[in-house]
Every structure is written in structure tokens, then in C-alpha cells.
Amino acid sequence: VSRFEGVPMAPPDPILGVSEAFKADKNDLKLNLGVGAYRTEELQPYVLNVVKKAEKLMLEKGDNKEYLPIEGLAAFNKATAELLLGADNPVIKQGLVATIQSLSGTGSLRLAAAFIQRYFPEAKVIISSPTWGNHKNIFNDARVPWSEYRYYDPKTVGLDFEGMIADIEAAPEGSFVLLHGCAHNPTGIDPTPEQWEKIADVIQEKKHMPFFDVAYQGFASGSLDEDAFSVRLFVKRGMEVFVAQSYSKNLGLYSERIGAINVVCSAPDIADRVKSQLKRLARPMYSNPPIHGARIVANVVGDPTMFGEWKQEMEEMAGRIKNVRQKLYDSLSAKDQSGKDWSFILRQIGMFSYTGLNKAQSDNMTDKWHVYMTKDGRISLAGLSLAKCDYLADAIIDSFH
Numbered sequence: 001v002s003r004f005e006g007v008p009m010a011p012p013d014p015i016l017g018v019s020e021a022f023k024a025d026k027n028d029l030k031l032n033l034g035v036g037a038y039r040t041e042e043l044q045p046y047v048l049n050v051v052k053k054a055e056k057l058m059l060e061k062g063d064n065k066e067y068l069p070i071e072g073l074a075a076f077n078k079a080t081a082e083l084l085l086g087a088d089n090p091v092i093k094q095g096l097v098a099t100i101q102s103l104s105g106t107g108s109l110r111l112a113a114a115f116i117q118r119y120f121p122e123a124k125v126i127i128s129s130p131t132w133g134n135h136k137n138i139f140n141d142a143r144v145p146w147s148e149y150r151y152y153d154p155k156t157v158g159l160d161f162e163g164m165i166a167d168i169e170a171a172p173e174g175s176f177v178l179l180h181g182c183a184h185n186p187t188g189i190d191p192t193p194e195q196w197e198k199i200a201d202v203i204q205e206k207k208h209m210p211f212f213d214v215a216y217q218g219f220a221s222g223s224l225d226e227d228a229f230s231v232r233l234f235v236k237r238g239m240e241v242f243v244a245q246s247y248s249k250n251l252g253l254y255s256e257r258i259g260a261i262n263v264v265c266s267a268p269d270i271a272d273r274v275k276s277q278l279k280r281l282a283r284p285m286y287s288n289p290p291i292h293g294a295r296i297v298a299n300v301v302g303d304p305t306m307f308g309e310w311k312q313e314m315e316e317m318a319g320r321i322k323n324v325r326q327k328l329y330d331s332l333s334a335k336d337q338s339g340k341d342w343s344f345i346l347r348q349i350g351m352f353s354y355t356g357l358n359k360a361q362s363d364n365m366t367d368k369w370h371v372y373m374t375k376d377g378r379i380s381l382a383g384l385s386l387a388k389c390d391y392l393a394d395a396i397i398d399s400f401h
């Protein structure tokens, strides 16, 4: 009898499992609005032109494939901190930022979780309700206790700001508050600048530690600086901050697994000590990170022409999604006789729309209309074309009523 008798079949991942089901569907009407991955108007995956350009240069240069240091490619770590905080941010010059390249956003979050588990064993993380599906898995597997703070208000299809502040206030002093830097996943609802000020106030008052997950910088509004507003606000206040970054969406490097964990500290020697302990955690976890994606980011950001081309392509991607949002809203408003207010679709930002469809209604979207989406009612507009908006509107209206 096998030693693995006791190993049960794991359930499919709520997000990545949707893509598997989509692939298995033979109906040519099928639409994959599950995974947050950008598609063109022709519904094809998109490799940015600036990435192809950088890779061509890299190939000509003939770089070697030696191990990177545990903390990753130095040129990438410099570029990623400057992109996040602004190249002229004093905290960079003062050596207050500990940056470790890691396995994209997920790996960066997991490395930070391991650090929290080791150095703050009594602390807990509070995460938004709802949040990205993998956040709970990451903290569970890192043995970091978490609880939720109110975020989405189904009545207003907006932010439950009072509830959010109350729950952050009520959390034990010194909790880690996980915040989406921009383009909240799955709701697409972000705090206003004034609300970010209040969130920073309550976090400072309670001596909590802000922990930003920045997976869409530049992709949400089209502007790298605009999308970094919340992080830069907290740093400007002199707060110590964790920030996980990902280049999966904004540079389309999904499977290159390139991201970073940044810890802004209050003194250079503290940053050095924090960095040394993050390295000590990374070494037994994966030893050192993959070089290819790091070189692409460093080359693109390091060359003013390519950096400009990247910003242009980011604006185009963000622009296409905004157009699709508008078209979906127009189709729903034109077709739906119920008088339902669909304007929440226009108020949401980033690649997702949180439709309010419940599980049974989401199942109907898939079973009857071959529209694949996550069961929390989230649809990825990045997987939608203008041409398919009428069809999707029909499916949503049929599923709601």
C-alpha cells in the first residue's frame, strides 16, 4: 500500500483553477474573465514591445547565467525602489530602504510573512474583506494569524470606510495592516486621497505597521506616480512600511516571476539588519531569484527611451480597459430594463469589476453562457474585448434576474 494513501485531492485554486476549466471548455463563445491577465482586443496574451526590445539587447549582450546574490540583481533592486518611491525620495538617499528581489508579488508577500512570523510572533495581519484570494493562503502557510477588516459595502457597491477605520482602530496595537496600494483586488474600489490620509492617521495612532501589496503600479491609472500615491504618502509621514511589488501586470512579466519586497525603516543600520534577515529567510526558501525578469526591468527602466515606451504601453493597456469598462456599462444600461444602477462599473479602477453576482449567479454565467469568472463575482475586464461587451451584458442581465 502506498505511503501517500492519506493524501487527498486538493481543490482547484479559486483563481488559477478557472483558467483550467476555461481551457477544457470547447464552446467557441467561451470568455475567460477569471485570471487577472491582460489580453488585447483580439483576446490574445500581450508581450509588451519594450520587453521584446530589451530582450533583444540582452541576447546581443550575451550576459552569463551566474547565480544572483540572495537579495537579487542590484540594478533591479535600485530601479524597483526608485519606481515605487520616486528616484529622489530622501529615504532612498538615506539608505532607509531594504529591498530584496523575490519571486514576483506572491514570493515577496510570502518572504515578508516569514519575516513577520519570525520577528513578530505575537502580531497578526489584518486583511481587507474581500481581498485577493491568495492572501489568506500565504499567511496561513507562513503561520501568521490574520483577521479581516471591513472594506466592501454591498449596499453602496463602494468602500465601507467607517467600517474599515473602526476595524483598523480595534485591531491590537502593532498589527500589520495589509493594504492594496492601488486597484484593489477584487473590488476595484480604492480609497480617495483624503481617505488614505485618515487611514494613515489611524495606523499611526495605533502603532500598526502598514504592509502594502502593490501589484498594479502604473497599470491602474496608467501613471506609475499616481498609482504609488498611497505608499508615498505613508513614507512621507516617516512611517516604517512593508511594500511587496510585482511586475506581472504592468510589464506583462507574469511567468518571469519578478517582484520585490521593500521595507522602509527609520535608520540605515536597521535597514541593513532587516535586509540581512530577509536574506537569511530567502536562502533556505529558494536561495536566490531568477535573473531574466530582473534584467528586463533594469534594462527598461535604465534606458530613458525604453522607459518612455513602457509608460506609453502601460497607458495603452490601462486605456483599453477603461474603454471596455465604458462599453460594458453602455451595453448593460441599454439592455437592462430593470432600472438597476450600473454606474459602479465606471467608478471601479484597475483590471477587475466586482459585479455583485453571487456564487449561483456566477455559476450560471459559466454553465449557461460559458463566461469564466471567479465565484466571488469578480470579472477581469482585461480579458474582455469591446466586441464581446454586448454578449457579456446579456449574460450578466440573465444571471442577475
Ligand SMILES: Cc1[nH+]cc(COP(=O)(O)O)c(/C=N/[C@@H](CC(=O)O)C(=O)O)c1O
Binding pocket: 015, 016, 034, 035, 036, 037, 103, 104, 105, 106, 107, 132, 133, 134, 180, 185, 213, 215, 245, 246, 247, 248, 254, 259
Ligand atoms: C493584489 C495582488 N497581489 C499579488 C498578486 C500576485 O501576482 P504575482 O504574479 O505573484 O506577482 C496578485 C495577482 N493576481 C492575479 C493572478 C493570481 O491570482 O495569481 C489575480 O488576482 O487574478 C494580486 O492581484
